[in-house]
Amino acid sequence: MGGEISQIFFMRRKDNALRNLWCRLYPTHVEYRQSTRLKALRRKLTRMNLTPESWQAIQLTLELATLTTLVLLILTTPLAWWLSQTQSVWRAPIHALVTLPLVLPPSVLGFYMLVVMGPQGPLGQFTQAMGWGVLSFTFTGLLIGSILFSLPFAVKPLQHAFDAIGSRPMEVAATLRASPLDAFFSVALPLAKPGMVTAAILTFAHTVGEFGVVLMIGGNIPGKTRVVSTEIYGHVEAMEYAQAHVLAAGMLVFSFVVLLALALMNRRQRQVV
Amino acid sequence: MIHLQISIVRSAFELNVELQLPGQGITAIFGPSGSGKTSLLRAVAGLESNPLGRIQIGANIWQDTQQGICLPTWQRALGYVFQESSLLPHLSVAENLNFGLKRALKISNISQTEANKALEASIELLGIGSLLKRMPDELSGGERQRVAIARAIAMQPQLLLMDEPLASLDAARRQEIFPWLARLRDELKMPMLYVTHSAEEVTRLADHLVVLDRGQVKAQGPVNQVLTQVVNPVVVGEDAGALIAGHIGAVDALWHLSRVDFEGGSVWMRDAGLTVGKAVRIRILARDVSLATSEPQNTSIQNQLRASIQSITPDPHPSQVMVVLKCGAEEVLARVTKRAVNELALEVGMPVWAQVKSVALVA
Numbered sequence: 001m002g003g004e005i006s007q008i009f010f011m012r013r014k015d016n017a018l019r020n021l022w023c024r025l026y027p028t029h030v031e032y033r034q035s036t037r038l039k040a041l042r043r044k045l046t047r048m049n050l051t052p053e054s055w056q057a058i059q060l061t062l063e064l065a066t067l068t069t070l071v072l073l074i075l076t077t078p079l080a081w082w083l084s085q086t087q088s089v090w091r092a093p094i095h096a097l098v099t100l101p102l103v104l105p106p107s108v109l110g111f112y113m114l115v116v117m118g119p120q121g122p123l124g125q126f127t128q129a130m131g132w133g134v135l136s137f138t139f140t141g142l143l144i145g146s147i148l149f150s151l152p153f154a155v156k157p158l159q160h161a162f163d164a165i166g167s168r169p170m171e172v173a174a175t176l177r178a179s180p181l182d183a184f185f186s187v188a189l190p191l192a193k194p195g196m197v198t199a200a201i202l203t204f205a206h207t208v209g210e211f212g213v214v215l216m217i218g219g220n221i222p223g224k225t226r227v228v229s230t231e232i233y234g235h236v237e238a239m240e241y242a243q244a245h246v247l248a249a250g251m252l253v254f255s256f257v258v259l260l261a262l263a264l265m266n267r268r269q270r271q272v273v
Numbered sequence: 274m275i276h277l278q279i280s281i282v283r284s285a286f287e288l289n290v291e292l293q294l295p296g297q298g299i300t301a302i303f304g305p306s307g308s309g310k311t312s313l314l315r316a317v318a319g320l321e322s323n324p325l326g327r328i329q330i331g332a333n334i335w336q337d338t339q340q341g342i343c344l345p346t347w348q349r350a351l352g353y354v355f356q357e358s359s360l361l362p363h364l365s366v367a368e369n370l371n372f373g374l375k376r377a378l379k380i381s382n383i384s385q386t387e388a389n390k391a392l393e394a395s396i397e398l399l400g401i402g403s404l405l406k407r408m409p410d411e412l413s414g415g416e417r418q419r420v421a422i423a424r425a426i427a428m429q430p431q432l433l434l435m436d437e438p439l440a441s442l443d444a445a446r447r448q449e450i451f452p453w454l455a456r457l458r459d460e461l462k463m464p465m466l467y468v469t470h471s472a473e474e475v476t477r478l479a480d481h482l483v484v485l486d487r488g489q490v491k492a493q494g495p496v497n498q499v500l501t502q503v504v505n506p507v508v509v510g511e512d513a514g515a516l517i518a519g520h521i522g523a524v525d526a527l528w529h530l531s532r533v534d535f536e537g538g539s540v541w542m543r544d545a546g547l548t549v550g551k552a553v554r555i556r557i558l559a560r561d562v563s564l565a566t567s568e569p570q571n572t573s574i575q576n577q578l579r580a581s582i583q584s585i586t587p588d589p590h591p592s593q594v595m596v597v598l599k600c601g602a603e604e605v606l607a608r609v610t611k612r613a614v615n616e617l618a619l620e621v622g623m624p625v626w627a628q629v630k631s632v633a634l635v636a
Binding site for chain 2: 175176190
């Protein structure tokens with residue numbers, strides 16, 4: 001089902017890099033893509049008041065959430081490990097800093113990011129000097145904002161997972177001739193796998209659900225920075241309640257399913273232990 | 274030869290130990306909880322920082338602060354068996370066994386075939402061949418400890434460290450593992466440091482004994498010597514006694530008895546089904562030994578040993594004394610009343626007959 005849905009989205013935008021990746025990974029799906037069953041499904045969904053703009057917003061949301069999740073998992077794994085192991089005096093301030101997006105209003109974060117990324121800001125100056133232009137109101141800018149905004153949702157579960165392992169398995173690995181780096185990859189990471197899955201799901205869901213930061217940094221440009229949450233906002237502004245309903249209901253169902261899946265997963269793990 | 278110099282200072286605890294230990298057999302580190310046994314073992318492994326210490330195993334120096342040497346744990350050729358299950362939970366038994374072996378191969382110059390042989394030998398030695406495909410959470414506590422021990426010895430470490438490997442097991446599981454540990458001691462050349470607070474484990478397994486108390490070495494030496502020591506006794510009260518190594522000299526099938534011969538005499542005990550020639554350890558408790566100045570006649574006690582009195586020491590209770598007897602090369606303890614000593618006019622150097630009421634087979 002996941003495959004079918006992604007193909008529907010990719011049919012919207014032919015020059016999509018993700019679609020190319022998808023086709024390379026699943027060559028058999030390329031022919032299947034055009035199957036009548038899918039076309040019928042797409043027609044059915046179109047009848048449900050999903051305008052091309054809405055499709056674009058959905059696609060962009062998924063892209064943003066996927067990229068944010070990937071980047072965050074790679075960046076936060078060492079960070080979470082450090083936080084769970086270190087005795088350094090920097091632990092508390094770094095911990096607070098990482099948690100900050102959880103309590104700050106998105107507008108505060110968005111505002112500072114606009115300032116930093118803007119033409120006069122330090123990051124803006126840097127990106128302009130590198131010839132990349134200004135990042136605010138671009139997809140890349142939006143991605144950076146999402147990464148910062150979802151940071152605690154990736155770090156926290158990972159850190160808890162590493163904490164839960166305790167020092168014993170790492171000591172065991174050391175007595176079995178594993179260097180610290182070796183032990184991290186062969187023992188700590190596999191044991192933290194449930195935490196990584198939780199972190200990925202929460203980050204993805206949280207990115208899909210963000211609104212304030214997106215609005216401030218992205219500016220709600222169709223096809224570039226307009227995601228589902230801001231699309232709903234646009235529909236409501238324009239009194240298009242029918243379209244807003246479809247997207248809002250979709251978000252509701254999506255979020256519920258994600259949280260339900262997490263709860264079921266956690267229950268199963270507890271049973272194993 | 275193993276040389277350990279360890280000093281750990283913490284707020285409420287200080288461990289200061291300097292030891293020369295034999296390069297083979299089981300050295301038991303014995304003491305009450307909080308005496309520093311586990312800290313000592315962890316320092317040897319490099320899991321606990323030991324800033325001023327020196328650790329030398331045979332020709333290998335693991336730590337020497339003066340020379341600025343301190344190998345991290347993973348570069349020390351040791352095997353470590355933790356108190357509770359320490360199998361890596363995400364790996365099967367076979368993968369657990371291979372985890373250390375694979376890495377030990379890379380570091381040392383053992384060949385692959387040699388390593389496979391060591392692995393097979395350790396699987397056979399601990400009897401875990403049927404468990405290889407299982408995950409750790411599908412094993413009983415005893416099985417897990419056997420796998421942990423096999424995993425440690427498969428790497429052919431220069432030193433095997435065991436931290437109360439039986440403490441987390443119930444009595445039945447403990448009995449199940451004892452024979453395997455005794456087999457390790459008898460069949461492997463590698464020296465072992467065995468931390469325990471159980472007198473039973475010391476008497477059954479140890480060759481050499483180090484007694485720790487509040488971070489200091491209270492006594493150390495060959496196990497029988499340390500156990501029969503009456504000044505600062507290690508085992509006090511009803512359990513005080515001698516530990517004697519011998520072998521089965523004869524079996525009396527009619528009366529279900531077997532004779533244990535040792536340097537200095539022999540004693541009869543219940544036949545435990547052991548064959549003649551089998552090496553055994555027996556324990557004779559001080560309360561089970563009485564003394565006579567002439568050869569006892571018409572007594573139900575079957576075991577009489579010729580001995581001479583080596584020392585007479587007051588016991589904690591004012592009515593009792595502890596008499597150390599020299600019986601050939603071995604020492605036997607007897608707890609008798611002061612009045613008896615007075616009436617029989619017992620003195621150091623006097624020849625006596627020790628009557629042994631009961632002999633326990635420990636291993």
